[in-house]
Amino acid sequence: MKKVLITGGAGFIGYHLSKRLLDIYGNDAELVLVDNLQRGRMDDDFKNLLKDPRVKFLELDLTDQNSYKELGDGYEHVYHLAAINGTRHFYERPHEVMRINTLSLVFMLEWFKKENSIGKFLFTSSNEAYAGALNFFGLLPIPTPERVQLVVEDTYNPRWSYAATKLVGELFLIHYAKMYNFRGLIIRPHNFYGPRAGYDHVIPEFSQRIAKRVDPFPIYGADETRTYCYISDAVRAMQSLMDSPKTDTLPIETVHIGDFHEITASELAEKMFKVTGWRPKEIDIKFAPPGSVKRRLADVSKLQALTGWQPEVSLDDGLKRTYEWYKAHPDKS
Numbered sequence: 559m560k561k562v563l564i565t566g567g568a569g570f571i572g573y574h575l576s577k578r579l580l581d582i583y584g585n586d587a588e589l590v591l592v593d594n595l596q597r598g599r600m601d602d603d604f605k606n607l608l609k610d611p612r613v614k615f616l617e618l619d620l621t622d623q624n625s626y627k628e629l630g631d632g633y634e635h636v637y638h639l640a641a642i643n644g645t646r647h648f649y650e651r652p653h654e655v656m657r658i659n660t661l662s663l664v665f666m667l668e669w670f671k672k673e674n675s676i677g678k679f680l681f682t683s684s685n686e687a688y689a690g691a692l693n694f695f696g697l698l699p700i701p702t703p704e705r706v707q708l709v710v711e712d713t714y715n716p717r718w719s720y721a722a723t724k725l726v727g728e729l730f731l732i733h734y735a736k737m738y739n740f741r742g743l744i745i746r747p748h749n750f751y752g753p754r755a756g757y758d759h760v761i762p763e764f765s766q767r768i769a770k771r772v773d774p775f776p777i778y779g780a781d782e783t784r785t786y787c788y789i790s791d792a793v794r795a796m797q798s799l800m801d802s803p804k805t806d807t808l809p810i811e812t813v814h815i816g817d818f819h820e821i822t823a824s825e826l827a828e829k830m831f832k833v834t835g836w837r838p839k840e841i842d843i844k845f846a847p848p849g850s851v852k853r854r855l856a857d858v859s860k861l862q863a864l865t866g867w868q869p870e871v872s873l874d875d876g877l878k879r880t881y882e883w884y885k886a887h888p889d890k891s
């Protein structure tokens with residue numbers, strides 16, 4: 559059996575990763591998904607996933623130490639995805655972002671070292687961990703490799719609350735793994751997108767505005783560039799990395815996951831107008847919030863060297879699938 563624990567299992571990545579692991583491990587799969595449903599939803603997609611007898615769901619708050627006795631042990635892989643994510647939260651409740659992300663990681667690591675240290679532990683950091691260095695030094699190489707300075711640009715700007723938890727989270731995992739001699743892996747996702755990604759990120763927001771025919775059409779940070787990695791490509795990269803014996807070494811590896819095609823927010827909107835067959839008459843260009851990073855492009859050569867990974871879903875195709883899902887699932891909150 560391949561017993562796997564996924565925290566944040568009801569969230570965006572957790573849901574798609576679960577589907578991938580069920581596909582790839584077949585009857586050997588035994589998945590335990592943990593979530594407190596504070597953002598992940600008990601929607602139809604997730605309910606259908608839970609109908610699979612290979613999947614067990616535990617509704618637990620990972621900032622509560624009492625939750626850990628429910629987890630059990632014997633996991634070959636632990637994917638720790640649970641966190642508060644989404645830019646709005648960084649500004650509106652930075653103290654909670656810091657408390658929840660850090661406490662849940664520390665408690666998870668304490669549980670893991672005591673109960674499950676034969677397994678392998680994945681921590682989802684973020685490209686936000688080095689975004690401050692891109693802004694502050696303006697000198698980081700682009701594409702950006704893994705070993706660069708991680709910087710909190712301004713401790714008083716709440717935008718960096720989340721980045722700080724990812725930066726310190728990486729250090730926690732590196733040093734726990736070393737001190738307690740267990741296998742671990744840090745990944746830094748770069749804008750994963752697809753169905754069921756919540757309603758706060760740029761592609762879900764564009765999808766909803768297009769579905770509602772919003773005109774004039776606002777575009778925030780129109781000239782900022784990003785890359786977008788379709789979720790099936792992203793979770794395939796995560797699973798391939800975890801299954802590779804090449805990532806069993808100490809010190810543990812940090813690996814970027816992302817696509818190579820840089821695109822501005824304006825170009826992204828234009829692409830979405832094209833694939834959805836609708837275009838507003840007027841575009842309303844807005845400034846990005848303070849601290850927003852102009853350009854981000856990951857160097858993913860390490861991921862490719864370790865796993866041979868290549869993206870399979872084109873941006874046009876991924877945007878079309880994502881838009882169709884959002885059109886059929888408008889935000890009801």
Ligand SMILES: NC(=O)c1ccc[n+]([C@@H]2O[C@H](COP(=O)([O-])OP(=O)(O)OC[C@H]3O[C@@H](n4cnc5c(N)ncnc54)[C@H](O)[C@@H]3O)[C@@H](O)[C@H]2O)c1
Nearest residue numbers: 566569570571593594596597598619620640641682684750
């Ligand atoms: N999606 C991306 O492109 C991206 C980019 C960078 C980093 N990440 C990181 O990847 C991870 C997963 O991201 P996602 O996009 O799936 O986010 P998500 O918000 O969809 O999923 C996170 C899940 O964690 C759960 N959770 C939060 N606090 C919890 C707690 N105290 N106890 C139990 N569960 C709790 C939420 O309910 C949610 O379902 C996060 O750590 C995020 O920071 C994601």
